[in-house]
Amino acid sequence: MYGVWTPEQVQAAEEPVLARTPEGALMRRAAYGAAGVALRMLGERTGGVVGRRVVVLVGAGNNGGDGLWAGVELRRRGAAVTAVLLSPDRAHPAGLAALRAARARVLTEVEPAVTAVGRADLVLDAIVGTSARGGLRDPAPLLVGAADTARVPVLAIDTPSGVDPLVGTVPGDGSAVTAAETVTFGARKPVHVLNRARCGPVTLIDIGLGPELPEPTVRVLDAADVGARWPVPGPTDDKYTQGVVGIAAGSATYPGAAVLASGAAALATSGMVRYAGSAADEVRAAWPEVVATDHVSDAGRVQAWAVGPGLGTDDAGAATLRHVLDAGVPVLADADAITLLGADADLRARAAATTTLVTPHAGEFARLVASLDDPPDPAVDRVTAARRAAAELGVTVLLKGNATVVAAPDGRVLVHPAGSSWLATAGSGDVLSGVAGALLAAGLDPVDAAGCAAFVHARAAELGSAGSPVPASHVQAALSDAIRSVREAV
Numbered sequence: 323m324y325g326v327w328t329p330e331q332v333q334a335a336e337e338p339v340l341a342r343t344p345e346g347a348l349m350r351r352a353a354y355g356a357a358g359v360a361l362r363m364l365g366e367r368t369g370g371v372v373g374r375r376v377v378v379l380v381g382a383g384n385n386g387g388d389g390l391w392a393g394v395e396l397r398r399r400g401a402a403v404t405a406v407l408l409s410p411d412r413a414h415p416a417g418l419a420a421l422r423a424a425r426a427r428v429l430t431e432v433e434p435a436v437t438a439v440g441r442a443d444l445v446l447d448a449i450v451g452t453s454a455r456g457g458l459r460d461p462a463p464l465l466v467g468a469a470d471t472a473r474v475p476v477l478a479i480d481t482p483s484g485v486d487p488l489v490g491t492v493p494g495d496g497s498a499v500t501a502a503e504t505v506t507f508g509a510r511k512p513v514h515v516l517n518r519a520r521c522g523p524v525t526l527i528d529i530g531l532g533p534e535l536p537e538p539t540v541r542v543l544d545a546a547d548v549g550a551r552w553p554v555p556g557p558t559d560d561k562y563t564q565g566v567v568g569i570a571a572g573s574a575t576y577p578g579a580a581v582l583a584s585g586a587a588a589l590a591t592s593g594m595v596r597y598a599g600s601a602a603d604e605v606r607a608a609w610p611e612v613v614a615t616d617h618v619s620d621a622g623r624v625q626a627w628a629v630g631p632g633l634g635t636d637d638a639g640a641a642t643l644r645h646v647l648d649a650g651v652p653v654l655a656d657a658d659a660i661t662l663l664g665a666d667a668d669l670r671a672r673a674a675a676t677t678t679l680v681t682p683h684a685g686e687f688a689r690l691v692a693s694l695d696d697p698p699d700p701a702v703d704r705v706t707a708a709r710r711a712a713a714e715l716g717v718t719v720l721l722k723g724n725a726t727v728v729a730a731p732d733g734r735v736l737v738h739p740a741g742s743s744w745l746a747t748a749g750s751g752d753v754l755s756g757v758a759g760a761l762l763a764a765g766l767d768p769v770d771a772a773g774c775a776a777f778v779h780a781r782a783a784e785l786g787s788a789g790s791p792v793p794a795s796h797v798q799a800a801l802s803d804a805i806r807s808v809r810e811a812v
């Protein structure tokens with residue numbers, strides 16, 4: 323597990339460290355770390371360093387300073403370094419003097435700079451870092467565009483410029499760095515987990531901030547964390563002690579959701595799965611181990627319900643949802659159950675009164691929060707939106723998307739950054755529901771259930787896809803391999 327800190331928290335942690343270290347030492351640590359990543363990238367991509375062309379895009383703040391000092395280090399190692407000053411009067415004075423002394427080329431005109439970027443082996447993006455406000459300013463978009471066009475790899479220093487460090491979105495006209503890799507200092511920032519596509523792999527350089535950082539409010543689970551939390555039967559366990567999950571999903575017309583969710587639950591844990599709904603025959607045929615009945619009222623005892631996929635939003639669907647919310651066990655609500663919650667204050671009150679985990683995609687999230695004052699918008703700030711929905715509705719929220727955000731009513735947040743785009747496929751959410759429901763039944767806290775389910779679901783998509791589209795039934799089929807892989811990581 324690792325933490326993520328906001329730019330504000332990182333800046334606050336830097337202050338005491340700056341106060342007790344010699345002037346410029348922190349920046350030199352950061353720059354030395356950045357140069358190390360640049361040297362590795364040059365080696366991997368061009369087979370060497372000496373004579374390789376590196377262009378540093380240098381902004382007006384300390385991020386630019388990092389870039390200039392990294393340039394000094396690369397110059398020392400024999401690279402041909404060109405610094406492009408985007409605000410020539412405000413470039414970090416000591417860094418610029420050192421780079422000039424190292425006989426690097428310094429450009430301030432746009433035209434030669436664009437040419438240099440197009441010919442580079444590597445571009446260092448030191449345009450702006452944690453103090454970024456708004457979109458990229460001229461002439462940065464031209465230079466960033468030149469790197470994209472020429473397919474020159476970019477190493478983002480601290481954060482990819484043009485992407486908001488706090489919320490991970492691209493403001494303004496949409497121009498921003500798409501980095502091949504990012505090197506960051508002291509602590510990971512939200513952009514690194516919220517916008518993996520813009521950051522690429524992130525290397526964290528220790529600059530000694532550790533003791534000064536507060537408890538992180540946003541955390542990321544790794545494979546070992548998920549493996550350690552995954553329920554494993556002990557010698558005294560039987561099918562009941564492992565947790566019985568009830569699946570209230572699907573319909574006779576659309577039995578697929580029921581089959582996907584029930585099968586995923588059966589694969590996720592060794593607990594028992596009950597199914598209740600009008601697709602009982604289809605579920606039995608596909609998953610003989612599932613005990614299927616027609617109605618939730620005669621399903622028998624369960625330790626958690628997963629309700630919603632293919633449920634329908636009519637009175638019967640609402641009655642089913644009311645029944646499971648009143649059952650006194652944790653409830654996972656997805657799909658139609660979320661639409662019903664969004665439309666009905668009484669159902670929302672029942673959801674708040676029990677342990678409820680909701681798993682909306684963007685559209686369902688909008689319906690879920692429509693009744694709130696000033697409804698939060700994930701397109702503006704995913705973490706805040708999920709956190710507010712959780713706090714104001716009294717439920718744990720798993721907001722699906724390229725970065726999955728899990729927020730609890732008590733303010734805890736998990737982010738799963740590796741959202742595979744292949745997961746945006748029909749039925750994929752039904753698989754996630756089954757897994758998360760089974761984990762709730764096994765006794766996991768809703769945040770852990772959501773975080774572990776999201777991780778294994780994404781890994782199953784990777785394993786089932788290998789670079790091609792992956793239908794939900796293949797995601798379901800890859801669950802066992804995904805669970806095995808996280809267990810092996812422990």
Ligand SMILES: NC(=O)C1=CN([C@@H]2O[C@H](COP(=O)(O)OP(=O)(O)OC[C@H]3O[C@@H](n4cnc5c(N)ncnc54)[C@H](OP(=O)(O)O)[C@@H]3O)[C@@H](O)[C@H]2O)[C@@H](O)CC1
Pocket residue numbers: 336340348349350352353381382383384385386388412449450451452453454455456457458459462479480481484507529
């Ligand atoms: N503190 C430390 O000791 C350490 C800090 N470290 C490094 O410092 C970085 C933070 O440095 P920072 O605070 O100086 O700000 P930074 O991100 O460089 O940008 C501010 C400048 O950019 C400008 N600007 C703003 N928005 C813009 C935009 N959209 N597009 C273009 N320009 C924009 C803004 O202009 P202004 O608004 O003032 O006109 C201002 O001049 C941090 O990310 C890390 O790399 C490490 O070395 C470790 C030690």
Ligand SMILES: [K+]
Pocket residue numbers: 385447448449450451478479480481482483
């Ligand atoms: K940057």
